[in-house]
Amino acid sequence: MHSPTTEDLAKIYSLLGLTKVEDTSYSKVTILGWFKDRNPQVRVTSDYAIFSGETDGNKKMYWSPIATSEQGMIEAISYLESQGVTTIINVTKDDIPLYLERGYTIEPSRDYFEYLYTPSDLIELKGKKYHAKRNFINGFNHPYEFRAYLESDREELFELLYKWSYLHIEKGVEWSAEDNWHSHVVLQKIKSDPEIKALTAVLDDLEGYNCFADILKADGKIIGFALGEILPTNVGAIYFEKGDIEYKGIYPLLDNLFSKKHFGSVKYVNKQEDMGLEGLRKSKLSYHPVKFAERYVAKKV
Numbered sequence: 636m637h638s639p640t641t642e643d644l645a646k647i648y649s650l651l652g653l654t655k656v657e658d659t660s661y662s663k664v665t666i667l668g669w670f671k672d673r674n675p676q677v678r679v680t681s682d683y684a685i686f687s688g689e690t691d692g693n694k695k696m697y698w699s700p701i702a703t704s705e706q707g708m709i710e711a712i713s714y715l716e717s718q719g720v721t722t723i724i725n726v727t728k729d730d731i732p733l734y735l736e737r738g739y740t741i742e743p744s745r746d747y748f749e750y751l752y753t754p755s756d757l758i759e760l761k762g763k764k765y766h767a768k769r770n771f772i773n774g775f776n777h778p779y780e781f782r783a784y785l786e787s788d789r790e791e792l793f794e795l796l797y798k799w800s801y802l803h804i805e806k807g808v809e810w811s812a813e814d815n816w817h818s819h820v821v822l823q824k825i826k827s828d829p830e831i832k833a834l835t836a837v838l839d840d841l842e843g844y845n846c847f848a849d850i851l852k853a854d855g856k857i858i859g860f861a862l863g864e865i866l867p868t869n870v871g872a873i874y875f876e877k878g879d880i881e882y883k884g885i886y887p888l889l890d891n892l893f894s895k896k897h898f899g900s901v902k903y904v905n906k907q908e909d910m911g912l913e914g915l916r917k918s919k920l921s922y923h924p925v926k927f928a929e930r931y932v933a934k935k936v
């Protein structure tokens with residue numbers, strides 16, 4: 636296995652288009668965004684692709700391969716076994732039988748199940764179950780502009796992102812946008828936040844990551860931001876959504892506008908996992924997913 640090249644990523648996306656995979660494990664954002672500084676490694680053939688990365692403790696993790704056929708999947712798993720790999724993560728539900736046949740035990744990774752929604756639900760918000768979402772949107776009483784992100788927006792956007800990360804890292808600490816804040820020690824924490832690092836990498840090369848991004852402006856400033864892509868499997872993925880929570884209803888509005896603009900013709904919209912965070916789980920469930928892109932861990936007995 637080796638560090639991924641542009642050619643490798645193009646081949647992975649070609650392979651993805653031939654699969655029924657509905658999660659984002661093999662997206663460019665995962666491989667070179669979230670794992671940019673975690674020694675991402677790939678093995679790509681005409682039949683399969685394998686991805687590995689490292690944890691914070693430099694422990695190797697191996698993702699379940701993607702393949703164009705069952706035989707390709709068998710060859711990929713056999714390769715991992717030949718390298719002494721005994722634990723494989725992000726196994727899809729469809730591939731569980733192959734692992735069981737090879738003597739693996741299977742455990743669900745509920746915290747990393749990805750949430751899938753029908754685009755019409757997120758766009759139309761029909762019925763009683765979306766009553767609260769509609770009320771938030773209808774009650775948003777600030778004139779706003781929603782448009783594509785431009786490079787000229789970068790400095791202002793990062794003020795929003797830093798504010799979000801600051802409140803996330805330093806809970807209970809009051810935010811201040813004064814100039815002297817930029818020399819505050821907490822800014823270094825913010826810049827090293829894994830999500831800020833991943834998002835920065837993607838913003839540096841939106842086209843290369845196959846992504847699009849939009850901003851929401853009100854009162855002369857950026858108050859919301861969303862970034863995603865349409866994967867080769869025709870699944871829309873929302874990777875980042877950030878909003879200024881001083882604006883009530885910011886997230887339902889941002890989510891609805893972004894879905895309307897980009898995901899009208901996709902099979903599903905994937906809003907990724909909740910990582911076991913209670914508030915995030917509650918939020919994602921409130922949009923009523925139609926299914927999950929289930930993920931499992933396979934361990935060799």
